[in-house]
Amino acid sequence: MEIKLSDHFTCKRLLLFAAPTIGTVVIAITYDVIDGYFVSNFIGKTAFAAVNVIYPFQLMLSVVGYMFGTGGSALIAAQQGKGDEEGANRFFTMIVKFALMTGAVMALLGCLFLPEIGALIGATPEIMEYGLPYGRTLFLFLPVMIVGYAFQSLLITAERPQFGLYLSVANMLSNIIFDYLFIVVLEGGMVGAAIATGIGACLNGLVPMCYFARPNSSSLRFVSCGMEIKPLLGACYNGLSEMVEDMSTSLIFVFYNYQLLRLAGENGVAAFGVVIFVEGFFTAVFCGLALQANSIVGYHFGAANFTELKSLLKKGIMLNLGFGLLMFVLARFSASVIAGLYVGYDAEVCAMAEEALQIYALAFILQGFNIYASAYFTGLNNGKISALIAFARTFLVQTAAIFLLPMLLGTAGLWLAQATAELVSALLAAALLYACRREYCGEG
Numbered sequence: 001m002e003i004k005l006s007d008h009f010t011c012k013r014l015l016l017f018a019a020p021t022i023g024t025v026v027i028a029i030t031y032d033v034i035d036g037y038f039v040s041n042f043i044g045k046t047a048f049a050a051v052n053v054i055y056p057f058q059l060m061l062s063v064v065g066y067m068f069g070t071g072g073s074a075l076i077a078a079q080q081g082k083g084d085e086e087g088a089n090r091f092f093t094m095i096v097k098f099a100l101m102t103g104a105v106m107a108l109l110g111c112l113f114l115p116e117i118g119a120l121i122g123a124t125p126e127i128m129e130y131g132l133p134y135g136r137t138l139f140l141f142l143p144v145m146i147v148g149y150a151f152q153s154l155l156i157t158a159e160r161p162q163f164g165l166y167l168s169v170a171n172m173l174s175n176i177i178f179d180y181l182f183i184v185v186l187e188g189g190m191v192g193a194a195i196a197t198g199i200g201a202c203l204n205g206l207v208p209m210c211y212f213a214r215p216n217s218s219s220l221r222f223v224s225c226g227m228e229i230k231p232l233l234g235a236c237y238n239g240l241s242e243m244v245e246d247m248s249t250s251l252i253f254v255f256y257n258y259q260l261l262r263l264a265g266e267n268g269v270a271a272f273g274v275v276i277f278v279e280g281f282f283t284a285v286f287c288g289l290a291l292q293a294n295s296i297v298g299y300h301f302g303a304a305n306f307t308e309l310k311s312l313l314k315k316g317i318m319l320n321l322g323f324g325l326l327m328f329v330l331a332r333f334s335a336s337v338i339a340g341l342y343v344g345y346d347a348e349v350c351a352m353a354e355e356a357l358q359i360y361a362l363a364f365i366l367q368g369f370n371i372y373a374s375a376y377f378t379g380l381n382n383g384k385i386s387a388l389i390a391f392a393r394t395f396l397v398q399t400a401a402i403f404l405l406p407m408l409l410g411t412a413g414l415w416l417a418q419a420t421a422e423l424v425s426a427l428l429a430a431a432l433l434y435a436c437r438r439e440y441c442g443e444g
Helices: 011-042 045-062 064-081 085-120 125-139 142-157 161-185 189-213 229-238 240-263 265-282 284-302 306-343 347-379 383-409 411-435
Strands: none
Touching: 011 045, 011 161, 011 189, 011 265, 011 284, 011 306, 045 085, 045 125, 045 142, 045 189, 045 240, 045 265, 045 306, 064 085, 064 142, 064 284, 064 347, 085 125, 085 142, 085 189, 085 229, 125 189, 142 189, 142 284, 161 189, 240 265, 240 383, 240 411, 265 284, 265 306, 265 347, 265 411, 284 306, 284 347, 306 347, 347 383, 347 411, 383 411
């Protein structure tokens, strides 16, 4: 069944349209899950801790792609809603070009400042012995990785979300094959793990670029154009919330690692590694629903279809709250199995990881609602409110919780920090949705 951005969306239709994107995000998360499994079981827990130290910094740079993708998608979809196909293609081309150039700059910065970043967060020399070759090798692939992140949203706007799913499946399979080859067979260590991840990332970026450079059946294509500063800045500003959210998440990981190194040492960082891999995998549904909301809401906002905008908000909230409860139950009851899979060779780390995941699971209940509310405002081209929700959720409240709750509850306070942030942010998001209702109700 072909689904268009201009369609009326029921809950079923939203899920069907979001399914390829959800699958894409789920599979994208497995890249890190697979890397973590091979590194932990075939190189060791110190190497696993190193991945968890380097991963936030690498993510902090690569999430620029989400800014281009989500902000650009809303801008492009609005042009499509107005019937300006030429303008949509021009903006699409500029965004991809600029994402690639930005990635090259970010890669250089990453390679130069990685040792200083590791020292700043208190990583031990033993951890950085594994972390430096892993990070520097991975940064060589960063330009294409950033473009790949951007295409996660842009493919939805092009009405080809299934394309992203196919690429993610190919990426996952290549990651498994090359992780096994470079880590187990060739004993390439951390460099091998980074190369395996980088090869897969090339599929997500290079294949779509080749597709849109040729005549195709999608609603978008590359065209000859220069760089227009105003629409590029508009896309960056509008997608700022998604970049703020993911970059804040990266900084939060750094704060977690800093506190864990202080309170629980290397074992605490390894246990947290299990939590963040599972958190990413379990929240893929929320991210998938949010990514498709950018394009759908952006299209109907451009078309001034306020009836559909109200319907999308109501149905999106219902779906995300329902999935949030499901994710909470799954995380609670699967904690022991997941901990054993990653760090079962170390009883102390395994017990810590199981406890952490069971407490952290509370965050999943409201997480989807907050992510969707932020994405909804991005679709309305209101990057300011979207960024406010994202910043409060992923950085402001959670940072305070990370440093204050352990004073009262010890290490357990760290595992409650995310749930605390989700609760406070849900109250803020609900208030802002009510206060800004004229934007999607068409009143006044």
